Amino acid sequence: MTDDVMRFFAAWMLTHEAADEGLKAAVLRGEQGGAEGMTGGPDAFVDGLAAMVAEEKENLKRDLEARARGEEVSIEKQSDPALEDVRFEVAELRGRMDNIEALLESLVRKLGQ
Amino acid sequence: MASRESVIVRVVLKRLVAALPAAGFGLAPATRRRAAWARALRRAFEELGPAFIKLGQLISVRPDEFSDEFVAEMRSMQDAVPALPAEAIRRVIAAEFGAAPEELFASFDNEPLASASIAQVHRATLAMPYRPVWGDTLPAGADVVVKVVRPGAAESIRGDIVVARRLLTRIGATRVGRRVDPVALLDEFGTTVERELDLRTEGRYADRFLYDFRDDPKVVAPRIVWSRSTAKVLTMEFMRGWRLTDIEAAKAAGVDTFALAVHGATAFMRQVFVYGRYHADLHPANLFVTPDNTIAYLDFGIVGYLTPEERMNITQVMAALVYRDPDRALTYSAKLGVDVPADRIEPVRAGLGELLDGTTRADGTRDFAHFGLGFLKLLGEHGIKIPSGYGLLIKSLATVEGVARALYPEIDIVKTAQPFTTRILGRAMGDPARLNERMPLAVRAALRELVA
Numbered sequence A: 001m002t003d004d005v006m007r008f009f010a011a012w013m014l015t016h017e018a019a020d021e022g023l024k025a026a027v028l029r030g031e032q033g034g035a036e037g038m039t040g041g042p043d044a045f046v047d048g049l050a051a052m053v054a055e056e057k058e059n060l061k062r063d064l065e066a067r068a069r070g071e072e073v074s075i076e077k078q079s080d081p082a083l084e085d086v087r088f089e090v091a092e093l094r095g096r097m098d099n100i101e102a103l104l105e106s107l108v109r110k111l112g113q
Numbered sequence B: 001m002a003s004r005e006s007v008i009v010r011v012v013l014k015r016l017v018a019a020l021p022a023a024g025f026g027l028a029p030a031t032r033r034r035a036a037w038a039r040a041l042r043r044a045f046e047e048l049g050p051a052f053i054k055l056g057q058l059i060s061v062r063p064d065e066f067s068d069e070f071v072a073e074m075r076s077m078q079d080a081v082p083a084l085p086a087e088a089i090r091r092v093i094a095a096e097f098g099a100a101p102e103e104l105f106a107s108f109d110n111e112p113l114a115s116a117s118i119a120q121v122h123r124a125t126l127a128m129p130y131r132p133v134w135g136d137t138l139p140a141g142a143d144v145v146v147k148v149v150r151p152g153a154a155e156s157i158r159g160d161i162v163v164a165r166r167l168l169t170r171i172g173a174t175r176v177g178r179r180v181d182p183v184a185l186l187d188e189f190g191t192t193v194e195r196e197l198d199l200r201t202e203g204r205y206a207d208r209f210l211y212d213f214r215d216d217p218k219v220v221a222p223r224i225v226w227s228r229s230t231a232k233v234l235t236m237e238f239m240r241g242w243r244l245t246d247i248e249a250a251k252a253a254g255v256d257t258f259a260l261a262v263h264g265a266t267a268f269m270r271q272v273f274v275y276g277r278y279h280a281d282l283h284p285a286n287l288f289v290t291p292d293n294t295i296a297y298l299d300f301g302i303v304g305y306l307t308p309e310e311r312m313n314i315t316q317v318m319a320a321l322v323y324r325d326p327d328r329a330l331t332y333s334a335k336l337g338v339d340v341p342a343d344r345i346e347p348v349r350a351g352l353g354e355l356l357d358g359t360t361r362a363d364g365t366r367d368f369a370h371f372g373l374g375f376l377k378l379l380g381e382h383g384i385k386i387p388s389g390y391g392l393l394i395k396s397l398a399t400v401e402g403v404a405r406a407l408y409p410e411i412d413i414v415k416t417a418q419p420f421t422t423r424i425l426g427r428a429m430g431d432p433a434r435l436n437e438r439m440p441l442a443v444r445a446a447l448r449e450l451v452a
């Protein structure tokens, strides 16, 4: 859930796109503040966050349009992080096996000497 | 053993006595006195070999525990130990694998590439292709480096720790640090070194690092060749490039050091805030910039870990730095284990306020080291103990700032952290528990707006 929170806000922002002038102003301020966003204090932080959500909203919009055209959308193309982790764990295990195999070969060589 | 003990005592005493004039026979001002003793100890450590050199390196990353003079001196410690003849290294390889280097590699360079207190590094080429844990297969003939633990290093270090421990227990609590228990520190040191003596730990971390940065082509680390590695031998991809100590050569070759400084600092923030695992032994010799404009991280001997909760609290301390909010810094430092006694809160908050006010440089960028190291010092002056992880992180951030600023003097390290910290704070807002707690307030505020 927490990972999707940006998407959640973005969706909200998208559906309220036309409505909120105050929010638009905040996004603008946040964008102008750039990476500096947090500097000015809690308000500037919220502006910065609003700008980030707005960015996410643009992604969401693109995704929705793409889906309407029947294309795969970026969030669905993103590989599942849990699956990626498993892939890494397996690769790591393979590394350990290589290591053990080398150890066994060394042992055999040493015994033969 | 008894003889090693007397060697240690003799070397330390000899150096301390030699430092007496510089220390004004104990009558010079405190900082000068401390500097003189620190220099004497640094020389003694260099003379005493690997265990002490490593101990010095450990001290150099603990500004929370030791005086500035001591830390600075230990940082300048020479780790360029005279190289061992290739024969000695070849014997270690033969003992580990039951085969000569030539049987294991297509070629092996007898000329060492580098020689440090624990390990010596030689170049070689692979005889067979190797598919690493992460990344493309290394082809036969690929350039690799073979890092080999110096023969006897493990034994002499373990032996020295036993001796030093006995000596310290006997002398009792000498005040080497601000408030350290020297025996406890030595035990902590023992575990750290023990980990470094098994090179496979380092190799595993390099694999993990490559995986963590799989989506960032600009940040690389050597791929490990597990079929040619043991506890004492680590074979890995040879990284071509310039150490940050040779940055002028890199610039001359057209490397975009400005862009790399920003990217390198961002990569570090990602380690801290996203993964909670970070390279805690960064210094300019462990970072390469490569001809194709990437940053290579080397030598994962020391790694720092942070839980998600710690990351959240660190984020809040960063926010405190930005807002110049001493109360916030104190609140979240307390959650990180910095325990300020009630009667100390006022002076510490005042000191913190001063630090925060002095954190912005003339050019508008923020000086993290000024704040971070100043904060550790402030706590030290008030006799407040700093959890070792917190000290290590602050020191690492200060180092990253120093390294990045050497490349790009206008960089603001706090700014590079901002996208990460904003995300963490943003996420915390969506935390169900927090939503439960805050939602009623937010709804009430919203309703108030609506009816207004």
Ligand SMILES: Nc1ncnc2c1ncn2[C@@H]1O[C@H](COP(=O)(O)OP(=O)(O)OP(=O)(O)O)[C@@H](O)[C@H]1O
Residues within 6 Å of the ligand: B079, B113, B114, B115, B116, B117, B118, B119, B120, B121, B145, B147, B222, B236, B237, B238, B239, B240, B243, B285, B286, B298, B299, B301
């Ligand atoms: N993969 C690599 N490619 C190129 N050079 C390397 C590689 N690994 C190590 N080196 C060189 O060897 C030096 C020493 O390596 P490393 O830092 O890993 O050894 P160490 O014994 O852990 O050193 P320290 O005592 O500084 O921790 C590095 O500074 C670098 O110049």
